[in-house]
Amino acid sequence: xxxxxxxxxxxxxxxxxxxxxxxxxxxxxxxxxxxxxxxxxxxxxxxxxxxxxxxxxxxxxxxxxxxxxxxxxxxxxxxxxxxxxxxxxxxxxxxxxxxxxxxxxxxxxxxxxxxxxxxxxxxxxxxxxxxxxxxxxxxxxxxxxxxxxxxxxxxxxxxxxxxxxxxxxxxxxxxxxxxxxxxxxxxxxxxxxxxxxxxxxxxxxxxxxxxxxxxxxxxxxxxxxxxxxxxxxxxxxxxxxxxxxxxxxxxxxxxxxxxxxxxxxxxxxxxxxxxxxxxxxxxxxxxxxxxxxxxxxxxxxxxxxxxxxxxxxxxxxxxxxxxxxxxxxxxxxxxxxxxxxxxxxxxxxxxxxxxxxxxxxxxx
Amino acid sequence: xxxxxxxxxxxxxxxxxxxxxxxxxxxxxxxxxxxxxxxxxxxxxxxxxxxxxxxxxxxxxxxxxxxxxxxxxxxxxxxxxxxxxxxxxxxxxxxxxxxxxxxxxxxxxxxxxxxxxxxxxxxxxxxxxxxxxxxxxxxxxxxxxxxxxxxxxxxxxxxxxxxxxxxxxxxxxxxxxxxxxxxxxxxxxxxxxxxxxxxxxxxxxxxxxxxxxxxxxxxxxxxxxxxxxxxxxxxxxxxxxxxxxxxxxxxxxxxxxxxxxxxxxxxxxxxxxxxxxxxxxxxxxxxxxxxxxxxxxxxxxxxxxxxxxxxxxxxxxxxxxxxxxxxxxxxxxxxxxxxxxxxxxxxxxxxxxxxxxxxxxxxxxxxxxxxxxxxxxxxxxxxxxxxxxxxxxxxxxxxxxxxxxxxxxxxxxxxxxxxxxxxxxxxxxxxxxxxxxxxxxxxxxxxxxxxxxxxxxxxxxxxxxxxxxxxxxxxxxxxxxxxxxxxxxxxxxxxxxxxxxxxxxxxxxxxxxxxxxx
Numbered sequence: 001x002x003x004x005x006x007x008x009x010x011x012x013x014x015x016x017x018x019x020x021x022x023x024x025x026x027x028x029x030x031x032x033x034x035x036x037x038x039x040x041x042x043x044x045x046x047x048x049x050x051x052x053x054x055x056x057x058x059x060x061x062x063x064x065x066x067x068x069x070x071x072x073x074x075x076x077x078x079x080x081x082x083x084x085x086x087x088x089x090x091x092x093x094x095x096x097x098x099x100x101x102x103x104x105x106x107x108x109x110x111x112x113x114x115x116x117x118x119x120x121x122x123x124x125x126x127x128x129x130x131x132x133x134x135x136x137x138x139x140x141x142x143x144x145x146x147x148x149x150x151x152x153x154x155x156x157x158x159x160x161x162x163x164x165x166x167x168x169x170x171x172x173x174x175x176x177x178x179x180x181x182x183x184x185x186x187x188x189x190x191x192x193x194x195x196x197x198x199x200x201x202x203x204x205x206x207x208x209x210x211x212x213x214x215x216x217x218x219x220x221x222x223x224x225x226x227x228x229x230x231x232x233x234x235x236x237x238x239x240x241x242x243x244x245x246x247x248x249x250x251x252x253x254x255x256x257x258x259x260x261x262x263x264x265x266x267x268x269x270x271x272x273x274x275x276x277x278x279x280x281x282x283x284x285x286x287x288x289x290x291x292x293x294x295x296x297x298x299x300x301x302x303x304x305x306x307x308x309x310x311x312x313x314x315x316x317x318x319x320x321x322x323x324x325x326x327x328x329x330x331x332x333x334x335x336x337x338x339x340x341x342x343x344x345x346x347x348x349x350x351x352x353x354x355x356x357x358x359x360x361x362x363x364x
Numbered sequence: 365x366x367x368x369x370x371x372x373x374x375x376x377x378x379x380x381x382x383x384x385x386x387x388x389x390x391x392x393x394x395x396x397x398x399x400x401x402x403x404x405x406x407x408x409x410x411x412x413x414x415x416x417x418x419x420x421x422x423x424x425x426x427x428x429x430x431x432x433x434x435x436x437x438x439x440x441x442x443x444x445x446x447x448x449x450x451x452x453x454x455x456x457x458x459x460x461x462x463x464x465x466x467x468x469x470x471x472x473x474x475x476x477x478x479x480x481x482x483x484x485x486x487x488x489x490x491x492x493x494x495x496x497x498x499x500x501x502x503x504x505x506x507x508x509x510x511x512x513x514x515x516x517x518x519x520x521x522x523x524x525x526x527x528x529x530x531x532x533x534x535x536x537x538x539x540x541x542x543x544x545x546x547x548x549x550x551x552x553x554x555x556x557x558x559x560x561x562x563x564x565x566x567x568x569x570x571x572x573x574x575x576x577x578x579x580x581x582x583x584x585x586x587x588x589x590x591x592x593x594x595x596x597x598x599x600x601x602x603x604x605x606x607x608x609x610x611x612x613x614x615x616x617x618x619x620x621x622x623x624x625x626x627x628x629x630x631x632x633x634x635x636x637x638x639x640x641x642x643x644x645x646x647x648x649x650x651x652x653x654x655x656x657x658x659x660x661x662x663x664x665x666x667x668x669x670x671x672x673x674x675x676x677x678x679x680x681x682x683x684x685x686x687x688x689x690x691x692x693x694x695x696x697x698x699x700x701x702x703x704x705x706x707x708x709x710x711x712x713x714x715x716x717x718x719x720x721x722x723x724x725x726x727x728x729x730x731x732x733x734x735x736x737x738x739x740x741x742x743x744x745x746x747x748x749x750x751x752x753x754x755x756x757x758x759x760x761x762x763x764x765x766x767x768x769x770x771x772x773x774x775x776x777x778x779x780x781x782x783x784x785x786x787x788x789x790x791x792x793x794x795x796x797x798x799x800x801x802x803x804x805x806x807x808x809x810x811x812x813x814x815x816x817x818x819x820x821x822x823x824x825x826x827x828x829x830x831x832x833x834x835x836x837x838x839x840x841x842x843x844x845x846x847x848x849x850x851x852x853x854x855x856x857x858x859x860x861x862x863x864x865x866x867x868x869x870x871x872x873x874x875x876x877x878x879x880x881x882x
Contacts, residue, residue, distance in 0.1 A: 028666060029554060032456045039460075071552040072517050074454040113455060155451040304763075319763065 001051055001121075003043040004112065009034045014216055015209030016108035018230065018308040019325075021297045023280035024104015024131035025063070027310075029074055034109045037077075037116035044112050045121040047097060049203045052123055052194035056096035059087060059191045060127065061114050062107045064135075064152070064174060065184035070106070073155055077117040079186040080110075083153040084118065087188050090149055090161060099123040099197065101138060101189065103205055104131035105310065110186075125201035127190065129328040130297050133279045135174060136167035137340050139330045140190050143200040150174065150189040154181035202328050208233070216306045226306025227321050236325040237358040239284055239291045240273045241265050241303060244318045260300070260314050262322065273322060275300065276347065277311045283347050284322055289357075292324030293347070295331035295340045296354040299323050324354040367410065367421050367586070369403055370619055370804035371395055371428040374640030374682060374698075375778065376402035377805040378410035383422070385626075385810075389413035390802045394701060399430055400576045407584060423881065424581060424590035425599070425808035427619035431609050434569040435562070435663065438465055442511035442541070442568035445472040445500065446561060449516035449525055458557060462665055469565045471507055474500055478517055480525055497529070501536050512542045513564035515557045519546035521820045521870070541567035541607075548610060549668040550818050550872065559667035563610035570609035574602050589847075591811070595671050597622050597653040598814030598878060601846070613662065614671040616804060621646045621653040621672065623807025624774040627797035633772045634764050636757060637803070638779030640682040641698045643753075645760040646674040647771070652856060652878075654764075675760035677753075681717040681779035682706075685749055692719075692748045703732065707741065710734040714741065719749040720782040727781045757783070761791070776803040813881055815842040818874040828871060832858065839877040848879025 004012070013031040017024070038044065052058065061080050063070055084095055098120050100111045108126075115122045127138030135147055147170040153159045160177050164170045170189075178185040192200075212233050219226035231238060242262030257278045264271040273291070276283040281298040284291040292298050300309045303319040314320075330336055332353065338344065341351045365388070368379045376395045380388040391409035396402040411418060434440060446458055453475045459467045476493045480486050503509060512533060516526045526544040533542055543564040549556035581590060591599040594611045597618035605612055617637070624635040625648045637644045647654045655670040662671070682699040685692055694716060705711035708721045709732060721727060722738045723746055765771060772793035775783050777800065784796040799806060817839060821831045836855060843853050859874045 029456070032460055032554065036456050036460055071554070073451065074456050074553055076452045077455045078452055117455065317764065 001045060001047055004038075004046050005043050006035055006038055008210055009038065009109075009112065011213030011217060012112075012206055012209045013105070013109060013213065014307065015212035015214075016103050017105045017310065018212055018234075018299050018301070019129070019205075019209060019297065020102075020104030020108075020131040020308070020310070021280045021299050022277055022309070022311040023133065024102060024108070025070065025106025027105030027109070029071060030106040030109030030113075033074065033113040034116070037113040041116040041119070044116050046206060047121045047123050049123055049125045049194075049198045049201065052097065052197065054193060054195040054198075056194040057091065057093045057191060058097050058099055058123055058194060058197050059084065059095050059188050060101040061098045061111045062101045062187050062189065063110055063184060064187045065178040065181075070184040073182070073184065075110070075186055076155065077114055078157075079153040079155055080114045080188065081118060082157065082159050083151040083186055083188040086151045086153075086159045086161060087149065087191060091191060095120065096194070097121045097123050099201075100126045100205070102126055102128040102131045103209060107131070108206070108209060122206070123197060124206045125197050125203050126205045127201060129202040129205055129331075130295070131280050132340055135171040135189065138190065139202060139328065140192065140196070140200045141167050141339065142330060142333065142335050143196075145190060145192060145196060145200060147190050149191065150187060152177050152181070152185045152187050154185050156181075202330070219306060227301060227303075227323070230301070230306055231323060234297075234323075234325045236297075236299075236323045237292075237354060238321060239298070239324045239358075240271070240286070240322040241268050242271075242273055242320060242322070244314055244316050244320065245272075247314050247316060258311070260311075262320060265319065275322060278345055279311065281311065282345050283342065283349070284324065290349055290352065291322075291357055292354045293342050293349055293351060294345060295327040295336065295351075297325040297327060299325070324358065326354055365416060365420050365422060366809045367407060367424045368805040368807075368809035369407060369424065369426045370616065370802075370808060371399055371403060371426070371430060372616060372639055372804065373429055373433070373642065374680070376406045377802045378403075378406035379802050379805040379809065380410050380414040380416065380421075381806065381809045387799065387806070388416070390805070392802070399428070399573065400580055403577070404580045404584070407580070407586075411584070418585040419587070421586055422588050424586055424588060425593070425811060426577070426590065427593045427615045427804055427808045428573075428612070429616040430573055431566055431570060432613040432616075434566060435466065435613075438469075440569040440572055441466075441469050441565050443471040443507070443509055444469055444511045444513055444561065444564045445474065445503065445507075445509045446470055446557075446564075447474045447476055447500065447512065447514045447529060448557070449476045449478045449514070449529070451478055451517065454553070456554060459561060462558075463663060466565070466663070466665075470561065471509055472500075472503055476529070478525060480518075480522065493529075497532055501533070504537060504540065510540070511564040511567045512540060513545070513560050514542065515545040515553070515560055517553055519544070520550045520556075520818075520872070521822075541571070543567070548608065550874075551820070552668050555666050555668040558665050559610055559669045562662065562665065562667065563608060566609035567606075570612070571606050574606050577602070593619050593808050593811045595669070596655050596814065596876075597672070597811055599811045599881070610667075610669055617644050617646060617672045617674050617676075618653045619804040619807035619811070620644065620776060621648050621674075621807070622810060623803035623805070624648070624776045624797070625651065626806055626810050627776070627799045627803060628772075628774045628795045630772055630774065630795075633774050634761055635774050635776060636761070636780070636783065638775065638777040638783055639680045640702070640778060641680045643677040643680055643757065643777075643779070644674045645677075645757065645764060646672055647764045673764075675763060677756050677760065679716060679753075681715065681782065683716045685714045685716060685719060687745060692745045692752070694749065694752065707737040708733055708735055710737050716749065716753065717779065717782065719746040722746040723750060724782065727784075754783075776800040812878040813843055813846050813848045814876060814878050815839040815846070816874070816876045818872070820870055820872045822870055828860075831871065831873060832875070835873060835875050836877070839875060843877060843879040846879075847882055849882045852880040853877055854879070
């Protein structure tokens with residue numbers, strides 16, 4: 001067990017945005033919420049998964065829906081409190097702790113802010129080790145854990161309790177409810193036991209986020225290269241260095257899809273890289289070869305500061321370093337690839353782990 | 365004929381230019397503390413030198429860093445009351461992460477309940493905020509509130525609630541400035557609130573400046589319309605500037621970028637403006653200065669107002685140099701007048717300019733130079749200073765260079781002769797155009813009129829194309845009204861931002877049109 005203060009929050013926010021691989025919402029508002037919550041309610045208690053009793057009830061909390069809308073109605077915390085209360089009375093059990101469902105600018109921070117407000121600890125575990133756009137895209141789903149009972153709550157005081165036949169239906173109904181609630185909602189989802197999070201979750205994700213964020217901060221302080229520090233922390237590979245020469249976005253079927261094109265600089269001069277995204281960066285390839293593909297992580301970093309750039313933040317002319325990182329082994333199983341692999345997102349390539357793709361790069 | 369004026373951190377410049385672009389006269393004065401005296405002296409001198417009667421001047425075009433400086437060195441800022449309108453109070457308080465010296469101007473905060481849903485439909489079962497409004501009204505005098513800022517959640521989607529509150533306040537206090545957030549920024553509550561708050565806090569200093577300006581121009585018998593340039597480089601009428609001071613904080617920089625393009629005749633280029641207190645590096649593409657996309661930051665305060673996309677180095681020709689641990693260092697302090705204090709002019713302070721003159725003594729054609737004064741400086745130290753400066757400038761240029769084509773680099777500003785022709789060999793083309801020292805004032809004279817719409821539309825029974833056509837027509841009419849030449853009006857940008865997860869229902873559209881002043 002340890003306490004998270006303001007500096008830890010600043011570092012986690014940066015690391016979470018990096019592992020959010022371009023998506024996961026605006027890190028700014030999430031960070032502000034957590035910082036404000038600490039100011040009001042004091043430091044946040046972070047538990048290692050091993051410290052959680054096997055029979056304890058753990059409920060991840062998150063924001064669902066359009067980040068754009070979320071930016072208008074920054075949550076008060078009352079929504080999540082109502083959602084938790086509703087779930088507790090349905091399950092007839094007290095919630096022991098909360099946790100993030102994914103790594104990303106917003107959803108890594110929200111559980112921290114709520115925990116401070118509700119006086120609950122946070123468990124250092126999540127269900128993705130990165131960010132993905134749909135509710136069933138979590139490692140709990142791979143182990144057959146049900147997303148429901150879940151509660152959706154809005155700022156008006158409405159709560160909706162869902163029990164669904166499977167997690168794909170959860171996604172459909174929850175999304176429809178979220179749209180009715182005004183485009184964004186707070187959710188309490190995947191209620192689990194301590195035993196289940198230890199087995200099916202991705203442990204020590206906040207710790208990794210904090211280490212990445214700290215590495216970038218310290219690199220700046222000591223004039224070191226932030227990129228190589230990040231690569232060390234995340235076991236990552238530098239895929240490309242380039243300037244954004246084109247960016248093409250459109251919103252289709254609820255998701256921001258698009259392509260960013262980078263023209264190589266330094267040792268990559270003469271090459272062109274395409275990064276395809278759907279909320280998150282999902283595929284990176286040059287004219288000749290595939291460099292990294294989902295579920296492995298692709299992050300676009302500012303070449304100078306090493307800070308992660310979200311898909312909305314990619315600007316023409318920006319100098320970036322694109323890095324690839326291996327995803328959690330749980331995603332590299334048959335069911336994992338089926339759930340979040342390239343085919344699911346409509347890309348006609350086979351999944352090859354980034355470390356193998358990187359090796360090929362060396363030989364070529 | 366046009367009179368262009370630029371009030372910079374160090375100098376105030378004025379130019380008189382004919383309508384077909386011929387420079388008739390120019391003058392330069394040190395910027396005075398009150399701003400106004402410097403403007404008066406510079407304008408008067410330029411008019412006299414051009415030898416034309418004031419009634420021949422058809423427009424005065426002004427750019428200034430005054431508003432930005434008022435935030436830097438808090439001056440004449442307004443004590444502001446903030447009204448937040450939300451469903452339930454947000455966990456995030458107002459102005460967190462603001463520097464405390466600015467935050468203290470937020471005198472009072474009121475949480476009002478929003479009575480509408482996100483589509484703007486009023487819920488009649490909710491009690492109106494009359495109690496709180498009455499409290500606010502009585503607090504205004506009690507706490508000497510000087511400005512009011514209203515920020516409603518979802519106000520970019522519907523603005524009625526913000527307008528209603530403003531109306532009530534104005535009925536009781538017709539004179540008090542009221543900022544409505546939907547007029548300042550788009551979606552993103554916190555960033556919009558930050559921008560609106562800064563705008564409200566600046567309402568006093570801008571009004572004072574505009575009143576003073578009206579007086580001087582009257583004194584000088586200039587009875588023509590006068591304009592201020594705004595962040596995106598286009599013109600704003602004086603009464604608009606009084607309402608939206610936050611939109612003028614980048615005016616000096618955008619004038620310098622446009623001026624460099626005019627002086628060099630290049631529509632696309634990178635501009636290095638070497639001034640007395642800063643060196644700014646910006647970019648113009650197809651005649652339009654580049655502005656930031658999305659949110660930007662002012663003193664680390666996140667705002668969703670567009671500002672010119674520049675790299676600003678925190679030093680200029682007047683910056684002082686010291687040696688610390690045997691290393692040359694550029695300090696934050698600036699000499700008030702290098703021609704009095706600089707060693708190259710016989711003074712006793714070592715400035716950035718002195719360092720350059722030590723190595724390149726023929727940079728300035730200035731008879732008042734006493735270069736003997738530089739004998740005290742070591743060549744090696746000066747070389748180090750120059751290396752630092754050129755490295756910073758080159759890095760900033762490279763961040764703005766698109767990869768496809770290397771843009772020419774234009775050097776302007778009073779300090780630009782120091783940089784000219786010796787430091788930038790690797791670029792395709794480096795120009796140091798005549799008139800570099802009055803670039804900003806020239807740029808102001810050529811600024812276009814603009815009209816912009818950034819709004820969220822509900823697509824109820826109308827198509828996207830109809831929304832865009834209507835908005836386009838609205839812009840056209842606005843520009844005509846402002847006095848643009850009909851045939852010069854063109855739509856320069858059109859961006860659509862669909863709302864994720866709400867596709868098909870709502871669409872945020874940002875359109876901008878420009879026109880030349882008739």
